Amino acid sequence: MNAIEIERLTKRFGTYAAVDDISFSVREGEIFGFLGPNGAGKTTTIRLITGVLTPDAGSVRIRGIDIHRHPIDAKMQMGVIPESSTVYGDLSPEQNLHLSGELYGMPRPLREERIDELLQKMGLSGQRKKPVRTLSKGMKQRVSIACAIIHRPAVLFLDEPTSGLDVQSRRLVIETIHQMNKEGSTIFLTTHNIDEANTLCRTVCIINRGKIVAQDRPEHLRRMFESTQSVEVSFSRPVQTTFFAGEGIVRAEACGEKWRIYTDNPDRIVKYLVHQAERESLAITSLAITGPSLEEAFVQLTECP
Ligand SMILES: Nc1ncnc2c1ncn2[C@@H]1O[C@H](COP(=O)(O)OP(=O)(O)O)[C@@H](O)[C@H]1O
Ligand SMILES: [Mg+2]
Structure with a gap:
């Protein structure tokens, strides 16, 4: 089964097609890179796939579940780390994690166990009870990631996850991606960084001006980039x-x-x-x-x- 199946997806803003009739699929267990320059349509695509935006045409299936027909079922399969964090600034990392776990229907004892594990793994134990708005950008991103993976999603979406982060946070993000993948999650990430796509992803799909211009293994694209x-x-x-x-x-x-x-x-x-x-x-x-x-x-x- 494919983890993600996109068919003829289109989204227009006014007359401009930010996503223009794209189709592709992502195999279960892959780390899939969605690569393109700024304004290419990466964020719009992620929003369509994760059910934040409704497409003008086309369909999205997450592990066989149609996102528009069965949004809740499809969303239970996924974790999403958006371009700009959606964690609550007035709540602590711990409270944010409880909220997120509750949304995914996790019982309290399971949440507590998982929260301890995640805070420790993300190097957030010392920040556990501080309001998120007082934390650095890198720390906030770690909270955002922890919230997205608390329920061990089958498919994890990350929109430019390392963009603008300090070295240590960046390394943690990449480690988390690898570990989640090792534990069986399919990873879909967007980036405008060729090197990042190269080192992280098994398959890369390139988007420009809303259209897919190439899909290949990164080694093959590497030579051309060079x-x-x-x-x-x-x-x-x-x-x-x-x-x-x-x-x-x-x-x-x-x-x-x-x-x-x-x-x-x-x-x-x-x-x-x-x-x-x-x-x-x-x-x-x-x-x-x-x-x-x-x-x-x-x-x-x-x-x-
Ligand atoms: N809500 C919106 N309203 C109008 N235009 C938008 C909106 N969101 C994105 N766009 C436009 O769609 C194009 C693709 O944007 P986006 O998906 O954010 O690109 P990327 O994430 O690859 O940088 C851009 O030209 C952008 O200006
Ligand atoms: Mg973007």
Whole structure:
């Protein structure tokens, strides 16, 4: 059985289709990455899948249960960690967890046992009784996660879970994802970070402007992403395109005084440029390396189907 099945899902805001006729499925037990730049439609998709928004067309099934026909049954299967936390600021982590556990129908003794375990695991024991609004962003995110997993959901949704977190909280979030997955949960996470998708996910689906542009194993996408690294350079005198004919150069583009050279090996290109400039008695006036660009990868993905 698939954990998630999306068929021809569409959501419009006014005339703009933020999610535009997308279909995909997520196998049970997977860590599935939903990758795309800001504004691509990731949050809208998560809201549709988790029943927060109603689609204009299409269907969503969670472990075979249609979210719009049987919202409560479907929601009992899932835990959701939204983009911005929905925990109650005036309540303590402990109170938030009780509330969440009650919503999922957990009896008090079971809740208490699980709350102790979660607070400890999330490094929140010292903050147990403090109002959540007094906690750091990272701590708040940990409370949000604990609330979402208190009932050990079969499918866990996380919307950009590590975005803007301190190193320690980030590590905890990633550990929790791995552990939940090891215990059998399917994980669906959104991110705009290629490296994160790469290290965490077995399958990655890429969305841009509401449409799915690729679905693959991250290793396969990695190679393409790598060739979107670039070196930006400018010289004391204008040079011709032929100057950038070296090996390892994917493409060279002039932008004003500067040249942007796409490559899978920036180090090699920098050495090549220095060497060439020396030979032609040119001074390098600026030089910078930029990592893989998701936007550039999208251009390549949409250009060559
Ligand atoms: N409630 C809304 N009303 C109008 N437009 C929206 C709303 N929510 C999202 N959008 C628009 O839909 C597009 C996708 O947004 P979103 O799903 O939040 O993207 P992402 O999470 O990938 O950054 C954006 O252009 C955004 O401005
Ligand atoms: Mg978003």
